[in-house]
Amino acid sequence: MVIMKRLPRSVGCPVELSLELLGGKWKPVILARLKDQSLRYGELRRLIPRLSDKVLTERLSDLQAQGLIVREESGKGVGFYRLTEQGQTLRPVLQSLYDWGEKRATELKVTVRSAHSPPKNS
């Protein structure tokens, strides 16, 4: 697996390894979007507008190399990304980050623009 090259041999705490594997902000944001549905590249791009094409492409590529997501083609040749079985094991992590963020957003008066679905009329 591609990911192995950067992994430490040992960590002081399992949390350290999780964050090493999830590295940075955007991988969990992408994974959270794929938690409940498969999405096309363009849909992910629209749902995460703060992420550039370059970074989104890189992160999707990393996540595929890590075996957490997979790209599949529908019958019509349209590509979709979805969580693999391994990626599905992240559900409790993604859900807890979602729940905590939702609570904090209310407290800190941060607007959550679009919680789940891609905009239908854009």
Next chain:
Amino acid sequence: MVIMKRLPRSVGCPVELSLELLGGKWKPVILARLKDQSLRYGELRRLIPRLSDKVLTERLSDLQAQGLIVREESGKGVGFYRLTEQGQTLRPVLQSLYDWGEKRATELKVTVRSAHSPPKNS
């Protein structure tokens, strides 16, 4: 609150806000260490050897400013860090990151040196 200065006004998803607030690898690692016990600076330093003094000091300062941890003095004038009530709300996040990391460590053959307690004989 100090933290407010860097927060976005709006986010696309609650997970984005959580990761904005927890920013990077080390804050969750520190918080996870404080999840079950109060710890002195020196104990945290020993438990997270990959973290430099400079970065640990900065992260502890950030976490205090964010209201997630607090520094308290015992009767003998020894300083301890512990989670605040707000910090305690992160327990499900920290636990899920811990559980996932533990499972992945086994699968990826990464050694977890010391899961919970500070070394008693060092």
